Amino acid sequence: MQLRSPGADPRSAAARTRSGRRAAGVVAALTAFGLAFGGAASAQAAPPTDKPKPPKPPVVAAKTVVDINLVTVNDFHGRIEQSGTAAGIARLSSAVKEIRAQNPNTVFAAAGDMIGASTFTSFIQQDKPTIEALNAAGLDVSAVGNHEFDQGFADLTDRVMPLALWEYLGANVYDKETGEPALPEYWVETFDKVRIGFVGAVTDELPSLVSPSGIEDITVGDPVEAANRVADQLSDGDDANGEADIVVFLVHEGAATTSVESATDPNTPFGDIVLNANDNIDAIVSGHTHLPYNHVIDGRPVISSGQYGERFSNMEITFDRKGKKITKMQNTIYTMALATDANGNVTQWYAQPDPEVVPIVTEATKVADVLGSVEIGIADAAFNRAQQPGIVNGQPALVENRGGESTIGNFVADVQLWALNQNRPAGSQVEITLMNPGGIRANIDAGSTTYREAANVQSFANTLVTLDLTGAQVKQILEEQWQPAGASRPFLKLGVNEALSYTYDPTAAAGSRITEITLGGEPLDPARTYKVGANSFLASGGDNFVTFRQGKNSADSGKVDLEAMVDYFRTFGNAAPDYAQRAVGVDVVGLSGGVATVKLSSLDFSTAADPKAGTVTVSAEGMEPVTVAVDSAFPTPSAFDEIGRATVTFPVPAGATSQTRFTITTPTGTTSSFVLPIS
Template sequence: MDTPSFPPRRAHRARIAVGATALTVTAALLAAPAAQAADPVVIDLVTVNDFHGRLENESGSAAGIAALAGAVDSIREKNANTVFAAAGDLIGASTFTSFIQQDEPTIAGLNAAGLDVSSVGNHEFDKGWADLRDRVEPLADWDYLAANLFDKATGDPILPEYWVTEFDGVSIGFVGAVTNELPSLVSPAGIADVTVGDVTDNVNRVADDLSDGDPANGEADVVVLLVHEGAATTAESSATDPASPFGRIVNGVDDDVDAIVSGHTHLAYNHVIDGRPVISSGQYGEKFSDMVIQVDPDTKQILSMVNTIHDMKVGGVLQYPEDPQILSDIVAPAKKVADEKGAVSLGSITADFNRALQPGLDANGNPALVENRGGESTLGNWVADVQLWAAQQDKPDTQIAFMNPGGLRADMKYASSTATDPDGNVTYKEAAAVQPFANTLVTLSLTGDQIRQVLEQQWQPAAASRPFLKLGVSEGLKYTFDPTAAAGSRITSITLDGAALDPDASYGVVVNSFLAAGGDNFGAFTLGTGKADSGKVDLESAVQWFEANETATPDLAQRAVGISLSAPTDKGYAVGSTIDVDLSSLDFTTTETPAGTVTLSIGGKKVGRADVDRTLTTANDLTGTASLSVVVPRGAKGSTTLQVTTPTGTVAQVPITVYEKTKTTTIGAPSKLFAKKGQTITYTVRVFAADRSAPTGTVVVSDGKKAIAEAELTGKGTAKVTLPALSKGVHLLSATYSGDDDHAGSTGPRVPVIVR
């Protein structure tokens, strides 16, 4: 995938940028005598991002570290002036082979592949800054960079801000940065000593230093930004969207940065924006980028920067040779350890446990179903169940568990994965793939109102990369929400084991250490009291659950349902009135049995039934919708519930108030019982309320079955209306009161009027 030709961009140290296919310089340069022109220095910049410990050549697109090393070597063989760089998330959220050995085989593999430099990503901090500093960095031969991370106490950078290397007298410098959202993506406790600065401001600061002619703060002829932040889609407009975190970086980074190498969103794109390459190589080592940079060694002008993204596999076939030493010395031993540990059977499942899905694009930009962290999932709820069970072994008064969707990195499938793995078998490797972060479980106490705040925080801040993050919740906790309500008032009911949650009472809660520290913007967890780290690791809790319970079956009932009702009166909903009901979140989004239909009851009486539309929605928990209008039945009175049920076991209730309207009596009297044709007749109506209050609203006068006039009642419940001219004959006149919020309607007796 070659970058299209691009025009000269704004000047940077007299830099000249040329097209991707026309590797020529401008006429000004060509005017110089050929004998005096030095040959350009050609540098190959090889980049990857979001490798995530994909050590092995997998059945999908991931080629493995040995093949990636072979690809880099193939570039080096053609050009010794090659630098290998990355944009973060090299480790963390890894496959089992790397995860089970704390990603040390991946670090060794990247060392052997000759990685020179990388920005840090958020996953480098999965085990906290201390682990990165004291374990990962000493193992890594490359430099991790971060221009926007500082020691909270001293204000000093915690990592090198830049790295410079030189080829044939031309220096190329790299500035590293990690997403501004780092505090919400990792356990805040793990970076408690770290201040996260703004990417754009700090990159500009360091890039300016590298370009100011002062060797004391570093100098580079070519400056490349390695940033762990990325575009939401592969469209160029997404990379420049000023409302997005990445768009603000692309638009805000100044001319001292010559190219932007990005990551984090796992997409492959190859843009030239305002004359500057803006690229990402996708994910998992499925692709890599080779940016050929030509620089005039005398003037240090950039003559061209041409980036190409290469597929590691085509049609499932590797396009580059695997490094035999990496295969034998690193991958094979790591796989042996992983196979031994991973093959252990933990228990069994009776059906798939899935994460939620939504329509989207795969790494190649093709339409596909992709993970939806905003949807309720059988996997998320089950993990919450497991963690509640684990906490209760030592602390029986723990009542509720929550699980963050980003902590679930793989589904747990029923189908056999190998010849030695029967259907339904769950191995240690499969369980580890679900929860690879090794978070500990933390118990704490939250009030009912703080739990409500937690659930409200599923709707993320405006600047967050995902608008909604769906928490898995343990069985027994159920809630309803109104997706149309204002922020802070969307949660409409919460029950625990069928009883309404008391806003002022305290409840025992367990969450992983990531959430306990306020990760993913769930700050309400930090309000908890009596916080204690159980020391139980999330994965090991799942192992112990299988030891005790042996078999897991997915719960097909939704634990959260969207219910939006037409507005009640000040008193509630009157008997006989109609309520418009919009329902959502009635279905899961993968292989689960569809709800099919939904039934509504009020006060225990069935009032409506509708089919459920299972069309997948995006970035939210609204899949499974139905709309219907129901009439409040007689017999329902006072504080009661509107209940939603489905054949798949979903039961959701929202409290409503039902009241009986005051009965009324309507009497109408014409001004004349006998009249000549053409005479004016007025009609006086009086509506009496049983409680002697004054009804308001409209009365309609009818001639037989035909309405001929209407009027509004005055404050005394009376109305007078002039009737239209009546034809000769007998007319049976009556008045009908339509009722108001407090008074029931009624119809008066027919009064004959004879017109001669």
């Protein structure tokens, strides 16, 4: 097989010799929770017998130089089906098995989050299809990630680990009462008398990423401290406590960017790991941040393969048994999608689907189709994405518009606010939720709503995240709806929760378009800190909403966005769209001679099924309300949220000042306001 590596960065770590390593020995078979986590099994004495012993086999000289392939992935998140650039487990399995066929001395390892935050086919079956598929693909060992704890520590140890044929490692997870390791700490495999050991650890931010009640029996320690302790144990020459010639650290923690500077930033959790991992650790395989990087830092590979099985890494390791040293550690990242067409559709894959794994995915899909037909609630009316004129198959048609306010975008934000505040302590309630339009991939039709229909709306299995942002930062995020120059879409309209509303001036300069923001009817305080919720994609700064990255105290709830929607419907039974606009355009185009002229926009939703405002009324204390018709035709250009436009001219009340508030109302429930620049 000829390996292809678009964009790979193959670099060889310098040969390194570590003191205290012995070249041979028996690896002890240790157990935790009844699960073996030693490497090679120790030999047992044969029972006495009077039968003549068979002749001894000829002695075969052990190899002096041993080549090992280490194939790694991370953050797979149950992406068992092929979708977009996620190749699916069947193709990933073939890639691993091709390497293993070339070199039987191959280990398939992972850095955590193999399950959890999964797509519907796996999620609806508690990730059993993912576990079965990874078993068939030959996964050998993995660190635990935070999502392995989504349903609690007991679920991990009592359900997930017995189903998984690979070893789950967590050296920094301790029993709260005894302080003893609560999970297997290491696993060792032997090839031609060369032992490669794996130490696993999870991010020490785990307590803030999952439900506290699910991990109340454990504590989480410093990952690098635990890794150093176990690596030293594997390197002390004592076969009784496990020995390894090569030690690989599998850690579910990662760099914030793909740059080497990020990986070595001492002020970050991952930088602390990279800079403080001791010399008994030969390579660091990481994850958690979903970014692909391939560094060599201080002669040691520091890698991550990205996410969802879109890529995998192949580390070629050569060990000189005679010299007791590693002479080669060269990692290459391979992209599963080798070529795409102009529309981004994959036209060439790295590998063909594994026939052993395909039936597992096929059966899981069938089961998910049945379970997906279960009704979860009733939509009183359709929840729609925004639309704009476009071309489909060469003919004019209405197409999705991610630049328009939508009933479904606002509904998702409302659902997420509700879900995040369930069982949340008083004083820490989420006040603002924001939803990116690209994360909404389908409408919800009126009538019976099924599990599958809800899954089709939010198909990425993002989790819900909370973080602290100032009012000024929230304003900047709303400014970032106008995308940077050169972006594929010039404007992305965020769904916002019901209590949040704002006005904007579509003609203003970049950075000054948001004119007013209110929360619960009160002005948003720029200096105050607010608890904000969003899906994990948006919360990480996705779609150029980079100000999210300035948030403090980020915490992953562990709840998948789909779960939130299902729970909402099952709790309330019915859901109805809110036809009030939560953002209104206000452009004061004239103010002279006691008369004001104001252009209003974003007074209507764009789909034909959504009721139209018809009219808009502007009023203030001391003036007669003025009502005018609203133009519901699509504007040009239509990629911005400007549908539902009206020009209102009215006399300014005597005594009005720059603090006088003019109220905007429509028959569809929109309520907003503005002030005039009266000097």
